[in-house]
Amino acid sequence: MGSDQPAGAWRTVRFAAETPARSTPITWGQRALWMAIRRHGAGQVMFTLKRWVAVPRRVQSDPERVFAAIAALIVRHASLRTRLELTDDKPAQLVADAGEVPVLLVPDESGDPAGTARLVADRLAVEPFAHAQDWPQRFAVVTRDGVPQQVVVVFSHTTVDFRAAELVLRDLRLLLARGGIDAPAGLQSADVAELEQRERHRRRSARAAAYWVEATRRLSRDTRLPMRDPLTPRWRRGLLVSAAADTAVRLLAGRHAATSSTVLLAAAAATVGEWSGNDVVGMHTMVNNRVLDGYPVAVAKLNQLALVPVDLAGAGAGAEPMAQLLPRVWQAAMDGYRHAYYDPQELSDAFSAVGLPYATGVNPHCYLNDIRLSTDSDLFGRDVDEGAVRAAMAGSSFVLAERFERFTWRMRIEIVDQPAGLGLALTADTTYFSLGAIEAFLRALEARLVDAAFEG
Numbered sequence: 001m002g003s004d005q006p007a008g009a010w011r012t013v014r015f016a017a018e019t020p021a022r023s024t025p026i027t028w029g030q031r032a033l034w035m036a037i038r039r040h041g042a043g044q045v046m047f048t049l050k051r052w053v054a055v056p057r058r059v060q061s062d063p064e065r066v067f068a069a070i071a072a073l074i075v076r077h078a079s080l081r082t083r084l085e086l087t088d089d090k091p092a093q094l095v096a097d098a099g100e101v102p103v104l105l106v107p108d109e110s111g112d113p114a115g116t117a118r119l120v121a122d123r124l125a126v127e128p129f130a131h132a133q134d135w136p137q138r139f140a141v142v143t144r145d146g147v148p149q150q151v152v153v154v155f156s157h158t159t160v161d162f163r164a165a166e167l168v169l170r171d172l173r174l175l176l177a178r179g180g181i182d183a184p185a186g187l188q189s190a191d192v193a194e195l196e197q198r199e200r201h202r203r204r205s206a207r208a209a210a211y212w213v214e215a216t217r218r219l220s221r222d223t224r225l226p227m228r229d230p231l232t233p234r235w236r237r238g239l240l241v242s243a244a245a246d247t248a249v250r251l252l253a254g255r256h257a258a259t260s261s262t263v264l265l266a267a268a269a270a271t272v273g274e275w276s277g278n279d280v281v282g283m284h285t286m287v288n289n290r291v292l293d294g295y296p297v298a299v300a301k302l303n304q305l306a307l308v309p310v311d312l313a314g315a316g317a318g319a320e321p322m323a324q325l326l327p328r329v330w331q332a333a334m335d336g337y338r339h340a341y342y343d344p345q346e347l348s349d350a351f352s353a354v355g356l357p358y359a360t361g362v363n364p365h366c367y368l369n370d371i372r373l374s375t376d377s378d379l380f381g382r383d384v385d386e387g388a389v390r391a392a393m394a395g396s397s398f399v400l401a402e403r404f405e406r407f408t409w410r411m412r413i414e415i416v417d418q419p420a421g422l423g424l425a426l427t428a429d430t431t432y433f434s435l436g437a438i439e440a441f442l443r444a445l446e447a448r449l450v451d452a453a454f455e456g
Contacts, residue, residue: 008104008105008106008107008140009104009105010102010104010105011067011102011103011104011105011141012100012101012103013067013070013074013100013101013103013139014071014099014100014101015071015075015081015098015099015100015101016075016098017075017078017081017096017097017098018075019078019097020097021094021095021096021097022094022095022190023092023093023094023095024092024093024095024190024193025090025091025092025093025193025196025197026084026086026092026093026193027093027192027193027196027300027301028196028205028304028341028343028344029161029289029301029302029303029304030084030091030093030158030159030189030193031343031344031345032304032305032344033157033158033301034086034091035344035345035348036359036408037086039359039360047157048125048129048154048155048156048157049154049155049157049160049162049165050118050121050122050124050125050152050154050155051121051152051153051154051155051165051169052114052117052118052120052121052142052150052151052152052153053150053151053153053169053172054114054149054150055141055148055149055150055151055176056176056177059148059176059177060147060148060149061147063143063146063147063148065176065179066141066148066151067141068175068179069151069172069175069176069179070101070103070139070151070172071101072175072179073168073171073172073175074101074135076171076175076181076185077168077171077185077188078095078188078189078190079136079160079164079188079189079299079300080136080137080159080168080299081095081096081097081099081135082094082095082136082159082188082190083096083132083133083134083135083136084131084132084136084158084159085132086131086132087132093189093190093193099135101135101139102138102139103139103140103141104120104138104140104141104152105140105141105143106120106140106141106143107142107144108142108143108149113142113144113149113150114150116142116150117140117142117150117152120140120152121140121154124138124140124152124154125154129156131156131158134156136155136156136158136159136160137153137154137156137159137160138153138154139151139152139153140152151172153165153168153169153172155168157301159300160299160300160301161288161300161301161302161303162288162303162371163288163290163302163303164298164299164300164301164302167186167297167299168299171185185299186294186296186297186298186299187295187297187298187300188298188299188300189299189300189301191298192295192298192300192302196343202343204341204342205341205342205343205346206346207339208339208340208341208342208346208347209342209346209347209349209350210350211307211335211339212307212342212347212350213350213351213354213356215282215307215309215336216282216307216351216356217354217356218280218309219278219280219281219309219365220278220280221364222278223275223276223277223278223364223410223432224275224276224277225275225276225432225437226432227431227432228430228432229431230429230430230431231430231435232405233403233404233405234404234405234406234407234429234430234431235403235404235405235406235407235427235428236400236402236403236404236427236428236430236433236435236438237400237401237402237403237404237425237426237427237428238398238399238400238401238425238426238435238438238439238442239399239401239416239423239424239425239442240396240423240424240425240439240442240443240446241396241397241398241418241422241423241424242392242393242396242421242422242424242446243392243395243396243420243422244389244390244392244393244395244396244421244446244449244450245421245422245424245445245446245449245450246421246422247379247382247383247389247392247453248389248449248450248452248453249263249264249377249422249449250377250379250382251379251384251453252322252449252452252453253377254377255453256322256323256326258326258330259375259377260375260376260377261370261375261415262326262329262330262333263322263326263449264368264370264415264449265283265285265308265329265333265368266310266325266326266329267322267445267448267449267452268283268366268368268413268445269281269283269308269312269329269366270310270312270319270325270448271441271444271445271448272366272411273310273312274319274444275441275444278312279311279312279313280309280310280311280312280313281309281310281312281366282307282308282309282365282366283307283308283309283310283365283366283367283368284305284306284307284308284363284365284366284367284368284409285305285306285308285333285336285367285368285369285370286303286304286305286306286369287303287304287305287306287336287337288302288303289302289303289304289340289341292341302341304340304341304342304344305340305367306333306336306337306339306340307336307339308329308333308335308336309332309336310328310332311328311332319448319451319452321452321455322452322455344359362407362408362409362410362429363408363410365409366409366410366412366413367409367411367412367413368412368413368414368415369412369414370414370415371414371415371416372415372416372417373417386453389450389453389454390450393446393447393450396421396443396446398439398442398443400435400438401425402427407427407429409429410429410432411426411427411428411429411432412426412427412428413425413426413445414426414427424442424445424446425442426438426441426442428441
């Protein structure tokens with residue numbers, strides 16, 4: 001264990017499933033990651049999901065129940081005992097029927113077990129997963145005076161997405177509390193991979209590929225943003241925290257009977273169009289793909305990118321009223337979401353067939369990633385007076401954050417939870433965005449939301 005790893009001892013947890021070991025192709029969601037790894041390297045595209053669960057008080061007196069719950073969780077979900085062979089042209093996932101899982105035991109010396117769990121999760125996530133050798137998650141147990149307090153799970157994104165991680169944590173809580181679960185587990189990653197080989201899914205993928213080609217042909221790779229010598233590192237991320245934007249999004253969602261995510265997509269697309277000078281802007285979003293039978297409770301990586309081309313040509317001079325823009329954005333988003341489940345290799349082949357670049361270099365379009373845990377539009381306790389909301393803009397805070405030497409997108413907008421308001425983040429290529437322009441773009445997005453909330 002390196003010096004940057006949390007101190008503690010290791011405990012081996014053994015598991016043995018009743019179902020046999022098997023091998024299947026990787027899923028489409030996994031293939032998208034595999035193709036990105038081949039282009040950019042694992043260090044540039046892989047990330048982890050860090051979670052922790054409190055151990056119920058009635059279980060704390062029997063530490064063995066915690067380790068039994070971990071073993072039962074791995075037996076229940078074959079995805080958690082799946083390794084990936086990603087080294088050749090036919091990548092596969094290998095499901096084990098038995099094995100051993102190391103669990104790190106970390107004593108809490110701070111008096112804050114949840115805080116220690118957060119620290120442990122951060123440190124367990126530092127070292128990249130070696131997917132041919134490692135299980136796709138790492139476990140730790142935070143103890144106080146030898147008594148288990150928190151179970152930490154750090155997931156590789158190769159095998160679970162956000163929804164799957166929450167399903168696994170739900171089952172972990174039940175296993176800790178009850179010792180067992182009567183209901184059968186949902187589809188696992190290997191099950192999804194086998195379904196994706198069927199004719200119905202192949203037709204769906206073909207339709208998606210045709211949609212992507214047609215939509216991409218509508219988009220311009222040009223921008224009126226002036227080019228300059230980039231900074232080093234080339235990409236910079238800025239974060240604006242705005243209580244005013246938070247209230248404005250909620251007002252707009254309620255007034256137009258729209259989701260807050262659609263409101264943010266519309267405002268972001270309009271702002272991108274204004275800055276780029278393009279009448280049609282390409283907005284990429286992540287779609288969870290959980291509408292098919294069995295998929296809502298599948299423990300697998302199902303989320304994939306959607307392409308949403310937003311037509312702004314009818315806006316004319318000035319900002320288009322949100323009442324006109326939202327229905328068009330909603331329809332474009334629905335089309336994009338319907339075509340967000342596909343075999344990435346089929347997309348690559350379809351793009352090559354018509355001479356379009358696919359996943360090469362820096363994507364010139366915008367990736368909007370809404371990663372809020374809560375997307376509600378409740379206005380309870382908020383001052384919705386126009387003067388108060390506009391005055392709140394003066395209290396919005398901006399900071400420059402991470403730096404990246406390599407990145408996939410010319411610009412990525414993130415919507416994140418922040419205690420003081422809505423977090424609007426922009427990671428941008430400094431070939432096109434100065435540091436001042438990053439802040440100016442985010443403040444323009446904030447102003448567009450607030451102005452739209454009070455348009456006549």
